[in-house]
Amino acid sequence: MSTLLVTGAAGRIGTVLRGGLPERGWAVRCLDVVPIVETRPGEEHVVADVTDLAAVTDATTGAAAVVHLAGLSGEAPWPAISHANIEGTYAVLKAARRAGVRRVVLASSNHASGFTPRPAGGQLREADAPPRPDTYYGVAKVALEALGSLYADRYGMDVVCLRIGTASAEPTALRHLSTWLSPADTVSLVDAALTAPSPGFVVVWGVSANTRNWWDLTAARALGYEPQDDAEVYAEALVEAYGEPDPTDPVHARVGGEFTLPGYDAEAVEARAAGGEHP
Numbered sequence: 001m002s003t004l005l006v007t008g009a010a011g012r013i014g015t016v017l018r019g020g021l022p023e024r025g026w027a028v029r030c031l032d033v034v035p036i037v038e039t040r041p042g043e044e045h046v047v048a049d050v051t052d053l054a055a056v057t058d059a060t061t062g063a064a065a066v067v068h069l070a071g072l073s074g075e076a077p078w079p080a081i082s083h084a085n086i087e088g089t090y091a092v093l094k095a096a097r098r099a100g101v102r103r104v105v106l107a108s109s110n111h112a113s114g115f116t117p118r119p120a121g122g123q124l125r126e127a128d129a130p131p132r133p134d135t136y137y138g139v140a141k142v143a144l145e146a147l148g149s150l151y152a153d154r155y156g157m158d159v160v161c162l163r164i165g166t167a168s169a170e171p172t173a174l175r176h177l178s179t180w181l182s183p184a185d186t187v188s189l190v191d192a193a194l195t196a197p198s199p200g201f202v203v204v205w206g207v208s209a210n211t212r213n214w215w216d217l218t219a220a221r222a223l224g225y226e227p228q229d230d231a232e233v234y235a236e237a238l239v240e241a242y243g244e245p246d247p248t249d250p251v252h253a254r255v256g257g258e259f260t261l262p263g264y265d266a267e268a269v270e271a272r273a274a275g276g277e278h279p
């Protein structure tokens, strides 16, 4: 078994990986700012803030690879996002380099390119979805990809950025028919990112083999990812509940979906968090 450090291991994706990666040969060392209540046999546990460089370096020492999930997983005021998501990614990459870890998998997001229009026909390749963040959260994912690129080029590390769509037990909205990443495919994708021979720096979409996929999986498959699930099995129920997706609705016309709507205006989110009005 090779030791794998998973940051944000107490969260939704972390919990899925802790369930599936051990049978693929990974002994999981969990790091999270909150303690994990239901631990699993063979796991190690570290309770620390991911921005604590000394603690993350200690946790990284002896690991073969790192999967970095920790951070705020939605929009939040800038001080919180920049601290947890940007400083956190900086600390993880620096700790990995210091500890001699050569492979880091970073949880990016479709929201790094959320304002990119979705092509009416065909699927979008990563190269055609440059940084175009829809939120401060998306800005932090752009920074995450940029930091990964720097560490790959500067230090020769393998850094795989996963632009995850919607990682959930099952699709619950029409958009998820195109953006869903199933739990089983989450494990397969991360395992492929960890084991692909010498990927260098690469950014790939993270979705299942959905019939209605907006995003092209060629680059992810080149890592060895073989998705098994398709959100289409949920389509009948979702279309019955909500109707067919309207392609002119921004939720379906842009990569980032509802995060591009006025309700996610970053300054408005900050003003609400502070209890005030949008200036």
Ligand SMILES: NC(=O)c1ccc[n+]([C@@H]2O[C@H](COP(=O)([O-])OP(=O)(O)OC[C@H]3O[C@@H](n4cnc5c(N)ncnc54)[C@H](O)[C@@H]3O)[C@@H](O)[C@H]2O)c1
Residues within 6 Å of the ligand: 007, 008, 009, 010, 011, 012, 013, 014, 031, 032, 033, 034, 048, 049, 050, 051, 068, 069, 070, 071, 072, 073, 074, 084, 088, 107, 108, 109, 110, 163, 164, 165, 166, 167, 168
């Ligand atoms: N779930 C999705 O659909 C999705 C989509 C795109 C990207 N992502 C990304 O994947 C990652 C994991 O997502 P998730 O759905 O499991 O999120 P989650 O919110 O369930 O889990 C995030 C975990 O990070 C931990 N955390 C937060 N701040 C921390 C800090 N400063 N130090 C240490 N730990 C900290 C939290 O305690 C939590 O356990 C996130 O980076 C998220 O942005 C998720």
